[in-house]
Amino acid sequence: MESVRAILLASCRDQRGVVAGLSQFIYENNGNITDADQHRDPEADIFCTRLEWELDGFRLPRERIATEFSSTAKKLGLTWSLHFTDQRPKLSIWVSKQDHCLLDLLGRQRSGDLRADIGLIVSNHPDLGAIAEQFHVPFVHLPITGTNKAEQEKKALELLKQHQIELVVLAKYMQVLSPDFLKAFPQVINIHHSFLPAFPGASPYHQAFSRGVKIIGATAHYVTQDLDEGPIIEQDVGRVSHRDNIKALVRKGKDLEKIVLARAVYQHVEHRVLVYGNKTVVFD
Missing domain, CATH: 3.30.70.260 (ACT domain)
Incomplete structure (x- = not known):
């Protein structure tokens, strides 16, 4: 050993x-x-x-x-x-309806490639509960409406404390976390389906397609109160051509998202990321 x-x-x-x-x-x-x-x-x-x-x-x-x-x-x-090195960080993965990043992280953890424990999956939709059950991870459905966000975030914070979670991973969680939540629990990593700072916010693939880009990307970063502007941990790009429609861009982008998020989470749990200001040093 x-x-x-x-x-x-x-x-x-x-x-x-x-x-x-x-x-x-x-x-x-x-x-x-x-x-x-x-x-x-x-x-x-x-x-x-x-x-x-x-x-x-x-x-x-x-x-x-x-x-x-x-x-x-x-x-x-x-x-x-x-x-x-014998301390395994405990993670909570947050998702909405897309399953590609969730399945990738669960698979890496099960195979031993990700030295962490996944203690909780949280979602604003019930769709991915069956995957959590398959991997024997507790699943909590916290639906978000226009009026209950603060209440649901309060419940989420209680769950994180109850399960002794050290890091939240937003694996295509299509909600913006409030400043109050981030103040109470600042250790959050997000995957953004764009090569930030290009095409922030919603519908980046549509934005990229309309610009006729030749590369698309994905960015994993720590979440701050400034939307999509937190310290960047990992990025990667892939080539596209004039023959690729939006569906093809999304398919290629999903592959990038899985890889980039997995790298970022790995670097974090292996204690290889140091943040200063709005920058990171990643000791590979």
């Missing part, structure tokens, strides 16, 4: 000695670094890093690492988070 490792994600003002300080903390506690990556953004004056090290032989018990590291973090002015 693979040994358990600690993962540190950290950022700070770009300065001398950050790598040395972090490495020294791990070395002094008999740690063996197995993976290290870093990025420097001189325009933003920020330094970002991801460090992974083995816990076998590490002098500090895992429950004391964060406390002992805090003085080093304070000295360097770090914004940081600590994770462990």
